[in-house]
Amino acid sequence: MGWFRRARLRALVVLVVVPTVAAVLPATPAVARDRVPGIDVSFYQRRIDWRAVSKSHVRFAIVRASLGNSYVDTRYRRNVVGASAQGLTVGAYHYAKPGPDARDAKAEARHFLRVARNAPGDVLPVLDIESSGGLSRRQLWRWARRWLTIVREATGLRAMIYSGNYFWQHYMGNTAFFGRKGYPHWVAHWDVRRPDVPGRGWGGRGWTFWQWSAAGRVPGIAGPVDLDWFGGPDLLQGTISSLDVDPAAMGSILGPRLSCGPGERRCGRLANPGTELTLRAEPVAGARLVRWTGACVGAGRSSTCRLDVVGRLAVSAVFAPYWTGGAGIASVAETPSRLDVEACDEGETGCAIATLVGEQLHPRAEELVPILLARSGAVRHRPGPSS
Numbered sequence: 375m376g377w378f379r380r381a382r383l384r385a386l387v388v389l390v391v392v393p394t395v396a397a398v399l400p401a402t403p404a405v406a407r408d409r410v411p412g413i414d415v416s417f418y419q420r421r422i423d424w425r426a427v428s429k430s431h432v433r434f435a436i437v438r439a440s441l442g443n444s445y446v447d448t449r450y451r452r453n454v455v456g457a458s459a460q461g462l463t464v465g466a467y468h469y470a471k472p473g474p475d476a477r478d479a480k481a482e483a484r485h486f487l488r489v490a491r492n493a494p495g496d497v498l499p500v501l502d503i504e505s506s507g508g509l510s511r512r513q514l515w516r517w518a519r520r521w522l523t524i525v526r527e528a529t530g531l532r533a534m535i536y537s538g539n540y541f542w543q544h545y546m547g548n549t550a551f552f553g554r555k556g557y558p559h560w561v562a563h564w565d566v567r568r569p570d571v572p573g574r575g576w577g578g579r580g581w582t583f584w585q586w587s588a589a590g591r592v593p594g595i596a597g598p599v600d601l602d603w604f605g606g607p608d609l610l611q612g613t614i615s616s617l618d619v620d621p622a623a624m625g626s627i628l629g630p631r632l633s634c635g636p637g638e639r640r641c642g643r644l645a646n647p648g649t650e651l652t653l654r655a656e657p658v659a660g661a662r663l664v665r666w667t668g669a670c671v672g673a674g675r676s677s678t679c680r681l682d683v684v685g686r687l688a689v690s691a692v693f694a695p696y697w698t699g700g701a702g703i704a705s706v707a708e709t710p711s712r713l714d715v716e717a718c719d720e721g722e723t724g725c726a727i728a729t730l731v732g733e734q735l736h737p738r739a740e741e742l743v744p745i746l747l748a749r750s751g752a753v754r755h756r757p758g759p760s761s
Contacts, residue, residue, distance in 0.1 A: 375414060375438070375469065375502055375536065375562075375585075375600065410434065410604040410612075414467070414585065417449045419595050424453075426594030428460035434609060435462050436497050436583075436602070439490040442471035443481040446489050454491060463609055465497025466490035467536065472507035472517045479517045483524035492529055494616035494644065494686050497583075497609075499525060500560060502536040503546075511547040518546070522557060530631050530644045531614060534582060538562040542572035553577025556646070558612070560602075564588050581605055582612055611647050615683045618642040620668075624661040625693035629653040645683040653679045655691045664692040 412434035415422065427435070435457045438447045450466070457464045468486040472478065492499050501521055506514055518535070525533050535557055542548060553559060553576035560583040561576075563569035571581050583602055590601035604612045619627050619634040619642050626635040629651050634641040636658065645651070653670060655663045655677055663675055669687040670679035681687070 375416070375467070375504070408607045410607065410609050412436065412463075412583075412602045412604060413590065413592060413595075414438075414600045414602055415449075415453060415595070417447050419449070419597065419599055422449075422453060422456065423594035424456035424460045424462070427457070427592055428462055430593050432592060433463065434465070434497060434602075434604065436465040436467055436500060438469060438502075439466040440482075440486045441469040443478065443485050450489065463495065463497060463613060464491075465500065465613075466492060467500035467502045470501060470503045470518075470521065471505060472503075472509050472514060474507070474509065474513070479520035480524050483521045483528075487525065487528050492531070492614065492644070494614050496614050497534075497612060498558060498614060498646065499529070499531060499533040500536050501525075501533050504537060504541050504562075506545045511545065514545055515547065515549060515551070518552070522552070532557045532646050534558040534560050536560040536562065536585075537572065539570040539572045546572075548572055548574065550574045550577040553579050558582035558646075560585065610685050613647065615645045615647045615649065616642060616686050617645060617651065617669075617683050618686070618688045620688065620690035622691050622693055624695070625655055625657040625663065625691060627653055627655055627689065627691055647684045649683045651681055651683055653681070653689065655679075655693075657693050661693045661695050664694045666691050 410433050411431045413427075413432055414436040416438035435453070437450055437453045437457070439450045440446055454464050454466075466486075466489075468482065468490070470482060475481075486499070490499060501518065503514075503518055507517075509517060522533055522535075525531065532555070535552055537546070537559075538561070550573040553573050555577075559571065559573070559576040559579070559581050561569045561571050561581040562585040564585070564587050566586075569581060569584050569586070583604055585600050585602050587601040589598045592599050592601075606612070617632070618640065619632065621627075621634050621636060621638040621641065623636055626633065628634070631643050632641065632651075632653070655666065657663055663677060665671070665675055666673045666679050666689070668689040669681055670689045670691070673679035679689070681689075
């Protein structure tokens with residue numbers, strides 16, 4: 375991230391402290407255990423041999439997608455495709471160029487959303503804020519909040535904020551607001567054993583990613599590259615989680631930023647890892663919830679399901695008409711999809727209903743239930759050729 379500028383600053387510092395630097399700075403940060411190594415790159419790394427990178431210790435790459443309200447990093451798409459093809463986890467960051475126009479933050483956020491992929495399994499989206507644009511602390515705080523709000527409204531995600539201690543203290547007033555609101559922090563602090571985390575330890579939450587060097591060397595990249603750690607043994611806790619919902623006949627599944635009713639092909643939402651969601655199952659008139667499936671299977675017949683979204687989860691629910699017979703309520707999900715109606719035993723009206731609805735009539739379930747109920751008493755078992 376702007377490593378040419380940082381290299382000049384670092385060179386100036388080296389001129390001042392060179393007599394003691396060798397004795398003070400470690401080659402790598404201490405306590406590297408239980409962390410995942412990665413890099414962040416942009417156009418400045420030019421052509422990258424991602425096959426060579428993947429054979430190193432690097433496990434993720436956060437790639438610059440956009441800058442300001444119109445610039446697209448010319449290597450973004452090639453870097454994402456190349457890194458993904460080699461099995462590396464990727465993410466996207468936006469380099470902010472704050473301006474005084476009231477619409478500027480919104481324009482930059484929408485520009486980033488048009489360019490960046492932000493797919494399930496990617497590193498959380500990033501706002502890289504290291505330039506004030508001449509704004510006051512209050513103006514810059516409001517600018518960052520506006521950018522983050524636009525991204526959250528569009529994706530359901532709280533983006534990560536990249537910043538160093540000095541910038542955050544002097545230009546953002548060392549605010550802990552964003553940390554307390556659940557926006558993760560990517561701290562920039564090079565060549566130290568432990569990073570100084572701004573915003574009073576980021577509201578007590580600490581750092582999620584740490585850029586610990588701006589002068590790393592990695593196979594497949596000519597020249598220096600930023601080196602990073604993810605602060606845990608499993609990248610699932612730093613990547614975009616998702617909840618996929620399979621629409622069900624005769625009912626809807628509702629929740630925060632989620633409304634999945636009958637007739638929809640598929641629906642769902644993205645979420646920060648560990649997001650707590652409460653889902654609600656609402657049957658149509660004349661139906662009832664039979665059970666939840668997928669990640670909510672433990673909720674049984676409860677009308678609500680509470681879960682923590684980590685990784686990629688799938689959920690659905692089974693609904694059935696308010697009717698009981700000798701076999702009780704049967705559901706489509708509990709019946710073989712190609713079952714012959716005439717294979718149902720006498721009195722197994724639930725079997726016959728579920729079979730016909732499952733094979734033919736999902737979209738027309740409500741109008742067909744009365745017909746099925748009327749016919750169910752006539753269903754008889756017919757022995758097959760092998761009986």
